[in-house]
Amino acid sequence: xxxxxxxxxxxxxxxxxxxxxxxxxxxxxxxxxxxxxxxxxxxxxxxxxxxxxxxxxxxxxxxxxxxxxxxxxxxxxxxxxxxxxxxxxxxxxxxxxxxxxxxxxxxxxxxxxxxxxxxxxxxxxxxxxxxxxxxxxxxxxxxxxxxxxxxxxxxxxxxxxxxxxxxxxxxxxxxxxxxxxxxxxxxxxxxxxxxxxxxxxxxxxxxxxxxxxxxxxxxxxxxxxxxxxxxxxxxxxxxxxxxxxxxxxxxxxxx
Numbered sequence: 001x002x003x004x005x006x007x008x009x010x011x012x013x014x015x016x017x018x019x020x021x022x023x024x025x026x027x028x029x030x031x032x033x034x035x036x037x038x039x040x041x042x043x044x045x046x047x048x049x050x051x052x053x054x055x056x057x058x059x060x061x062x063x064x065x066x067x068x069x070x071x072x073x074x075x076x077x078x079x080x081x082x083x084x085x086x087x088x089x090x091x092x093x094x095x096x097x098x099x100x101x102x103x104x105x106x107x108x109x110x111x112x113x114x115x116x117x118x119x120x121x122x123x124x125x126x127x128x129x130x131x132x133x134x135x136x137x138x139x140x141x142x143x144x145x146x147x148x149x150x151x152x153x154x155x156x157x158x159x160x161x162x163x164x165x166x167x168x169x170x171x172x173x174x175x176x177x178x179x180x181x182x183x184x185x186x187x188x189x190x191x192x193x194x195x196x197x198x199x200x201x202x203x204x205x206x207x208x209x210x211x212x213x214x215x216x217x218x219x220x221x222x223x224x225x226x227x228x229x230x231x232x233x234x235x236x237x238x239x240x241x242x243x244x245x246x247x248x249x250x251x252x253x254x255x
């Protein structure tokens with residue numbers, strides 16, 4: 001079980017963190033785990049941060065997918081991916097419980113950095129419909145492994161949907177579906193393995209409120225801001241945070 005004291009000031013600041021993360025998700029359809037983890041790990045451990053984001057991530061992505069069109073068609077089409085996503089997320093999270101905090105910091109920092117660099121130098125080709133089940137199975141496993149260890153979804157899901165040239169509305173719907181299914185696996189895994197206590201459940205559930213408010217506000221202002229400029233600023237911020245996480249890890253001490 002995770003034992004880490006959170007002062008009143010830290011809890012208040014975390015409310016602001018989840019509001020910002022929800023706002024980003026409302027603007028671009030993804031990013032709540034990535035942004036909240038990036039900010040939370042500035043003043044708390046990666047494990048604590050990963051635990052706190054599960055419930056807000058689960059609920060906001062359920063709402064995002066629920067409000068989309070052709071829900072059952074999407075579930076049916078991507079059922080192989082969803083199956084392997086759930087399976088690999090669950091079992092990868094079990095492995096993550098044995099990792100040192102420094103290893104989690106390094107892994108999370110590298111994953112975020114890869115995502116930022118990919119967004120900067122995105123030149124990957126489109127994935128066609130050949131071998132659809134195989135591609136879905138492989139990506140479902142890949143998304144699950146990365147998310148099970150780090151609770152980060154954007155790099156792998158974003159890559160898959162960009163490769164498939166998914167249209168904007170469908171992109172947002174599928175992102176909600178994939179992250180909801182994976183977050184459900186994480187919630188079950190953390191619950192069955194005693195990684196939650198009543199305080200953490202209350203905190204994580206409470207942080208859903210600012211995340212939802214930010215998400216709704218982000219959706220409303222999405223049409224009034226330049227998504228390109230906003231996204232560029234976000235990438236610069238995430239790059240700085242990823243370098244901070246990597247430096248915080250003990251790998252450099254051991255060199």
